[in-house]
Amino acid sequence: MAKFLTNKEENYSQWYNDLVIKADLAENSAVRGCMIIKPYGYAIWEKIQAELDRLFKATGHVNAYFPLFIPKSFFSKEAAHVAGFAKECAVVTHYRLKNDENGNGIVVDPTAKLEEELIIRPTSETIIWHSYKNWIHSYRDLPILINQWANVVRWEMRTRLFLRTTEFLWQEGHTAHATREEAVEETEKMINVYASFAENSMALPVIKGYKSENERFAGAIDTYAIEALMQDGKALQAGTSHFLGQNFAKAFDVQFTDKTGKLDYVWATSWGVSTRLMGAIIMGHGDNNGLVLPPKLAPIQVVIIPIYKNTEQLSVLSETANKIKADLEAKGISVKYDDRDNNKPGWKFADYELKGVPVRLAIGPRDLENKTIEVARRDTLTKETIPIDKINEFIPKLLDDIQTNIYNKALNFRKENTFFVNTWADFLKTLDNPGGFIMAHWDGTIETEEKIKEESKATIRCIPFDSPDEEGKCIYSGKPSKRRVLFARSY
RNA sequence: CGGGGUGUGGCGCAGUUGGUAGCGUACUACGUUCGGGACGUAGGGGCCGGAAGUUCGAGUCUUCUCACCCCGACCA
Incomplete structure (x- = not known):
């Protein structure tokens, strides 16, 4: 049979790009880093949306929509959040164009400069919490369980169709709660929704776990993630759910009166998945003949x-x-x-x-x-x-059979490519060949994590929820460790 | 931002020592085909990324510029 795709064994990333283009899912646009999602690709996204939307509503959430633009000042209110996003924000500075007097076509009218610049949202915590301040006064106003389907912009240095684009589509849930326990419970609930969606609909097994401090969302107390293993042995973060504590409530001064009449800050979560899930489906199941869609998400079954x-x-x-x-x-x-x-x-x-x-x-x-x-x-x-x-x-x-079969295939692949490694030499060797998930001991410090990343390009994908207690020595520093964590090179 | 590469019909490419642009595919029409990417005949479509220069003459040489892609650092 004639070859229409690059073999994935030959050049995985070329195979991926070819596949996205030739299966008519998306193409690059006139704007650097931004993609055009074509009808067939968008149809898959719509299936993803429909099912997730159903799951969100089944867990008590409602949809709303907040603006694309965020006043610059909002951004500076939560320090860690600013630090995390500042270097990848697109900024609107003017609101008018005019014809150039020297005949150079259309130019920005310098007299139309905005008093305060607007940031194109890279995520909506700030503008949403600004609104929540007005919405929340009493424990009776809580919880607020809102989701938004939107586009966001992050000015990434290097982009790849679906996996990392300058503009991408996603959903972001933003909830507000009266107690810490309730917010933590929500954070867990949503990572479980994501995991079951990945496994049931996308037919991709995922590992649920905590992010290390280093990999945490900017402004979060705790980040939970689901990690999937792609066929080239690299990990893909498929979804995150953040426990934000009272950070945003404090930054935006959102307080409420509890049952006893005491004033307290609201507890928050946020959670999201993006068009990156398309990449997960492509890389998780595709073969040298093309895409292999899970029946539950296939526009044409x-x-x-x-x-x-x-x-x-x-x-x-x-x-x-x-x-x-x-x-x-x-x-x-x-x-x-x-x-x-x-x-x-x-x-x-x-x-x-x-x-x-x-x-x-x-x-x-x-x-x-x-x-x-x-x-x-x-x-x-x-x-x-x-x-x-x-x-x-x-x-x-x-159709059921196919859904189950490709899930099992992906699960077997993950099992065969998950390694328990105890020495630094083995760690490096395994990463290079064959790659995959590596369960190894880590001393729990940021310094060690950074050294490992520097020297191996592998990061801690997560500390799996179900990783059992086990005495061991950190693979890098040799210091004591109480459990293994999940390492991998990632997208 | 560093390294590598590419800009020529819609797409994929060729174009020699400079001489006025070609191939595959797609497209249109007609006919024959149709159980794993069919074939024939005829046809349409390109100021060769942009600017300046050298030259009688530039896709080709020189300089400048722009864009995009791939590999890294950053990230969902």
Whole structure:
């Protein structure tokens, strides 16, 4: 079979880029670092959104929308937060253009300078907490459980489609609570929502854990994260949930009267996932034939391709094909019948494989005669012929099967690429070959973590919630450690 | 910001010692094909990233500039 993609074994990052472009998910735009998400890619994002939105609402959250612009002064209120984001903010300084007097086209009108510059949000904590100050007076106003679907801008030095773009789409939850316990519980609840979404919908196993102090969100007391392992042995942070303590409440002076009449600062959380999840799906499941989409997030779950010699034959086939399509759709399955005449079946087969469509049905005169249909699954690339009258019960099971299979495949891959390492030499060796997740002891200090990062390019991805107590020695400093933490090179 | 690379029809590329731009693919029409990226015939489409210079003549040489991509440091 002809090669349309770079082999991922040859050049993983080239494979990734090729795949994003050729599967028609996204492309680079005229603006540096910003991508155009194309309809097929956006359709996947919409599926992600729909399911997450359902999960957020099921856990009591509501959606709202806050402005894209944040007054500069808001930013300076929380010190750690400023430090974390200041160097990657886009700033609006003027509000008008004019024609250049020297005929150089359109220029910024210098007289239209803003009194106070506006920051294009890199995240919305500040503008949201500014509002919360007005909304919260009593414990009766709490909790506030708000989510926002939005775009944000972070002026990154180097970008990659979906994984790190200057502008990206995400959702950010911002909650306010009366007690520390409740906020911590919310933080945990949401990391669990993310983890179950990753595992159930994206078919990607993730490790839940605490971020080290170094890797924590700017302004958070504690950051929980889910980490997924990509097929090249690098980790991808797929979602974070932050316990913000009273930091933002204090910065924005948000106090409330509790049941006993005492004044206290509000407790906060924030949590988010982004279009980076698209990258996780691509890198987590894709193969050398293209994308492999989990059925639960595939915009097209089943594609039907007719094989015919002339229009009469096509119209006979279409009758059966449309019947199958209607029946499957009645079961809530999204089906595309591709009867376009401009490409041959073989071309379509390859194209839908590239696009990761989980199930392909091919129907031709031979099938019609035998009352059968050819069923091909994307995950295993295997084909079988089954009777048409069985298709209705067969396909839903098959989709479930594929969902489970690719999850198990990813889980096995992670198991095979998770290593328990006890010496620095082994640590370095394992990172280079084969890579993967490394469970190792760490003395708990920032200095050691930074040294490790400097010398190995690996970071502590998280301190897994379920990492058992175990006496050991720090892989780098040799100092005592009480549990292993998760190291990896990451995206 | 450092290192590497690339700018030529929509996309992917070629273009020799300077001589007035070509190939693949895609596109349009017609015909034959159609069970794993079909074929034939005909056709349309490019001031060669930009500016200045050398020259009778520049895609090609010189200088300047802009943009993008890849690899690092930063990050979801």
